[in-house]
Amino acid sequence: xxxxxxxxxxxxxxxxxxxxxxxxxxxxxxxxxxxxxxxxxxxxxxxxxxxxxxxxxxxxxxxxxxxxxxxxxxxxxxxxxxxxxxxxxxxxxxxxxxxxxxxxxxxxxxxxxxxxxxxxxxxxxxxxxxxxxxxxxxxxxxxxxxxxxxxxxxxxxxxxxxxxxxxxxxxxxxxxxxxxxxxxxxxxxxxxxxxxxxxxxxxxxxxxxxxxxxxxxxxxxxxxxxxxxxxxxxxxxxxxxxxxxxxxxxxxxxxxxxxxxxxxxxxxxxxxxxxxxxxxxxxxxxxxxxxxxxxxxxxxxxxxxxxxxxxxxxxxxxxxxxxxxxxxxxxx
Amino acid sequence: xxxxxxxxxxxxxxxxxxxxxxxxxxxxxxxxxxxxxxxxxxxxxxxxxxxxxxxxxxxxxxxxxxxxxxxxxxxxxxxxxxxxxxxxxxxxxxxxxxxxxxxxxxxxxxxxxxxxxxxxxxxxxxxxxxxxxxxxxxxxxxxxxxxxxxxxxxxxxxxxxxxxxxxxxxxxxxxxxxxxxxxxxxxxxxxxxxxxxxxxxxxxxxxxxxxxxxxxxxxxxxxxxxxxxxxxxxxxxxxxxxxxxxxxxxxxxxxxxxxxxxxxxx
Ligand SMILES: Cc1cc2nc3c(=O)[nH]c(=O)nc-3n(C[C@H](O)[C@H](O)[C@H](O)COP(=O)(O)OP(=O)(O)OC[C@H]3O[C@@H](n4cnc5c(N)ncnc54)[C@H](O)[C@@H]3O)c2cc1C
Numbered sequence: 001x002x003x004x005x006x007x008x009x010x011x012x013x014x015x016x017x018x019x020x021x022x023x024x025x026x027x028x029x030x031x032x033x034x035x036x037x038x039x040x041x042x043x044x045x046x047x048x049x050x051x052x053x054x055x056x057x058x059x060x061x062x063x064x065x066x067x068x069x070x071x072x073x074x075x076x077x078x079x080x081x082x083x084x085x086x087x088x089x090x091x092x093x094x095x096x097x098x099x100x101x102x103x104x105x106x107x108x109x110x111x112x113x114x115x116x117x118x119x120x121x122x123x124x125x126x127x128x129x130x131x132x133x134x135x136x137x138x139x140x141x142x143x144x145x146x147x148x149x150x151x152x153x154x155x156x157x158x159x160x161x162x163x164x165x166x167x168x169x170x171x172x173x174x175x176x177x178x179x180x181x182x183x184x185x186x187x188x189x190x191x192x193x194x195x196x197x198x199x200x201x202x203x204x205x206x207x208x209x210x211x212x213x214x215x216x217x218x219x220x221x222x223x224x225x226x227x228x229x230x231x232x233x234x235x236x237x238x239x240x241x242x243x244x245x246x247x248x249x250x251x252x253x254x255x256x257x258x259x260x261x262x263x264x265x266x267x268x269x270x271x272x273x274x275x276x277x278x279x280x281x282x283x284x285x286x287x288x289x290x291x292x293x294x295x296x297x298x299x300x301x302x303x304x305x306x307x308x309x310x311x312x313x314x315x316x317x318x319x320x321x322x323x324x325x326x327x328x329x330x331x332x
Numbered sequence: 333x334x335x336x337x338x339x340x341x342x343x344x345x346x347x348x349x350x351x352x353x354x355x356x357x358x359x360x361x362x363x364x365x366x367x368x369x370x371x372x373x374x375x376x377x378x379x380x381x382x383x384x385x386x387x388x389x390x391x392x393x394x395x396x397x398x399x400x401x402x403x404x405x406x407x408x409x410x411x412x413x414x415x416x417x418x419x420x421x422x423x424x425x426x427x428x429x430x431x432x433x434x435x436x437x438x439x440x441x442x443x444x445x446x447x448x449x450x451x452x453x454x455x456x457x458x459x460x461x462x463x464x465x466x467x468x469x470x471x472x473x474x475x476x477x478x479x480x481x482x483x484x485x486x487x488x489x490x491x492x493x494x495x496x497x498x499x500x501x502x503x504x505x506x507x508x509x510x511x512x513x514x515x516x517x518x519x520x521x522x523x524x525x526x527x528x529x530x531x532x533x534x535x536x537x538x539x540x541x542x543x544x545x546x547x548x549x550x551x552x553x554x555x556x557x558x559x560x561x562x563x564x565x566x567x568x569x570x571x572x573x574x575x576x577x578x579x580x581x582x583x584x585x586x587x588x589x590x591x592x593x594x595x596x597x598x
């Protein structure tokens with residue numbers, strides 16, 4: 001009988017590079033593996049991904065499994081799931097970590113159900129329980145109003161991790177590791193879905209996740225024109241425009257601008273929240289910001305419980321004056 | 333088309349965060365007084381997705397809800413929006429499940445219904461935010477699935493789904509039967525009409541116990557869990573807000589800029 005051993009990270013790739021979340025996962029996986037005194041493995045899946053294996057090693061992996069096949073060009077559940085299920089069935093890691101991304105959200109639960117174990121999604125903290133050696137999985141629940149600690153008492157223990165919840169490790173180019181190719185063994189007929197088209201939604205030059213300053217608006221902005229005023233302020237800071245869900249649902253800003261539990265997770269230096277109430281589901285996406293600034297006409301708004309500075313007032317009056325003053329101070 | 337939608341009754345997630353309370357001994361949320369129960373919002377989006385297909389292609393929508401103390405006026409809402417039938421998995425044995433035991437019970441109920449083309453779920457429930465039921469049902473029933481849908485249409489034994497991605501969306505084609513999880517980007521769910529509310533009044537929900545769907549009580553609810561909840565606690569709130577004022581809102585805006593500059597925030 002073989003034992004479940006080691007920690008495996010599903011290494012997601014974006015734009016031909018290790019995704020930021022992958023680096024964070026390797027850092028966190030490394031710590032867990034060290035606590036267990038076991039190995040950290042990374043799994044790269046795609047059409048051509050093995051070139052990224054050395055990178056995964058410098059960030060902490062002891063072993064990197066690479067699975068390359070043209071059927072793995074795009075993420076599809078039916079293609080990636082059997083590969084992960086077969087690989088983890090053979091390698092038998094006791095912990096499998098994925099990012100809480102559109103891939104991890106889809107793959108982690110299916111994998112857990114297929115392996116007859118369980119997954120915990122959207123973890124913000126992971127630690128080994130020193131007595132039992134099980135993985136303590138902490139995740140926000142009730143839209144961020146509470147946190148829960150879960151144990152999965154079956155192996156492998158599958159978890160996805162929220163973006164930016166773990167700090168990325170330093171690169172160590174002296175690290176050594178092993179690269180192990182693994183065949184996909186996919187039958188084209190087993191892939192029941194087909195990706196017909198990928199439609200990017202263009203936003204301003206700076207991605208929300210990378211912006212140092214975010215100017216975010218909510219329902220109280222009232223229309224798309226209002227958001228142009230937010231864009232002006234964001235422009236001064238070379239920042240990006242974000243939004244709460246009602247602004248998305250009303251079509252005032254593109255879907256990709258949503259910040260929150262089910263939108264983007266952002267951690268800018270400055271998060272200026274305008275005419276949004278600061279619902280827990282929204283704060284789930286921005287409470288990691290260094291400084292939250294609020295402009296809201298209601299002194300009772302929850303956003304003031306999380307903001308460092310704020311103004312109680314009508315944004316249509318406060319914002320233009322604020323923007324003009326910021327412009328003036330920046331040109332001084 | 334036979335359409336199935338799984339919906340969950342939850343504490344209204346839009347209640348003010350300040351009203352939220354936890355009972356630390358039982359690791360349970362204390363339902364705030366005056367806050368009503370609702371259908372989890374993404375599940376309403378899932379109902380809307382099914383209704384749009386019914387509008388366009390015809391068909392029947394069966395709604396399933398699992399839980400205890402299900403308020404009829406809450407779980408009947410999908411009927412008043414236009415769904416046709418309601419099945420309740422309502423029994424103490426189904427209570428306090430995790431994603432695994434809940435998905436198992438729902439999958440077995442769907443199996444009993446037998447005739448289905450599309451199964452819809454919300455992407456995640458607003459209480460535990462677990463986000464696994466749709467995937468679990470697909471896996472247990474051996475069906476293909478597409479998660480995070482913002483648009484669904486179906487013709488000729490296929491569904492075409494717009495699936496949300498980090499930088500936009502992708503269009504995915506999937507053969508039926510399939511499981512689809514729906515996100516808010518689908519758009520606002522419709523309001524019940526008076527006619528719909530009257531029609532819903534006349535529909536009696538069908539109630540199934542574990543034995544009705546051929547499962548042992550030990551496989552569902554709390555007994556069938558694979559995850560253990562160790563602790564439920566409130567997150568720490570650190571910030572204290574420094575409110576900036578002025579003679580007028582405009583002056584407050586100017587003062588805010590000065591304050592941020594002084595604090596070296598830009
Ligand atoms: C499961 C789940 C997931 C969710 N995920 C997300 C998510 O990822 N992101 C997200 O944002 N939401 C999410 N939500 C929705 C969330 O619960 C709130 O409904 C939403 O964030 C509220 O948006 P808002 O603050 O813009 O609107 P409201 O709560 O309506 O607040 C509007 C605010 O604007 C202020 N205001 C109005 N007019 C003015 C004015 N002229 N000047 C100044 N202030 C003004 C009001 O005082 C009020 O505080 C989710 C909900 C659920 C149930």
